[in-house]
Amino acid sequence: MCFLNKKSENLFLHLSNIKSNIMETRNYSKVYRILHWLIAISFILLFVTIFLRKTWMEKNHVAAIIQAFLADKGYPALPEVDAILLAKKIRKPMWDWHIYLGYVLTGLYCIRLAVPFFGEMKFSSPFKAGLDTKTKFQYWVYLVFYACTAVSLITGLIIEFGPKDYKKPMEEIHELSLYYLLGFMILHFGGVLIAELTSNKGLVSRIISGSRKE
Known part of the structure; x- marks a missing residue:
């Protein structure tokens, strides 16, 4: 009886290892890769517009540059309200791209929610039995991220x-x-880097080409 239990345990461990190896060498479909990179590029470009708005293109910063330029040329300074209004107009073309990218991301997000109904990119539940702590954390991060994205859109x-x-x-x-x-970007890039260097080598190649680069 003990022999059978031991044998069953070894079989279970063997099957678990096979499942683990399959997951680690998972290949990504063309739909998955295209949608993943379109969403990723949209988020990165959106982040760039936010970064510019908060730094070099910040309205008070641009207004100060305008006032300094007028002073250097010997022109009278603008009222503060007008200087800020002019600064907003200068950065408007850049911020228009933020809005356009928001529309693009809204469309991509709707597609992302729809594709699981066609058998692609199904969402993983953190409540699924048998998950380790690391996997549960990953699933929760993605669910929270998608919820926050919905609020933003x-x-x-x-x-x-x-x-x-x-x-x-x-x-x-x-x-x-x-x-x-x-x-999310820090967690995602950090997680991908750790996976690529440890237990999931070839992950970056698979998410680009669909298969592991040997």
Whole structure:
């Protein structure tokens, strides 16, 4: 009896190892890869526009440059309100791209929610039995990320098309996107790097070409 139990245990461990190896050498479909990279590029470009708005293109910073230029040329300074208004107009073409990218990401997000119904990119539940702590954490991170993304997209659309009375509170919520996006990017890139260097070698190759580069 003990011999059978031991044999069954060894068989179970063997099957678990096979499953683990299959997961580690998983190949990604063309739909998965295209959608993954379109979403990734959209997020990166959105992050760039946010970064510019908060740093070099920040309205007070640009207004100060305008005032300094006028002073150097011997022109009278603009009223502070007008200088800030001019600064906003200067950065508007850049910020228009943020809005366009938001529309693109909204479309991609809707596609991402739809493709699991066609057998692609199914969401993984952190409540599934038998998951280790690391896998549960990964699943939770992605669920929270998608939830935060939904909030960002909805608030962005309300800012653009909703009642003006809602614009200010929606902007306050929408601006929090920077923090979850930055946090997710750090976790995601860090996780990919660790996986590539340890237990999941070839991950980057598979997400680019669909198969592991030997």
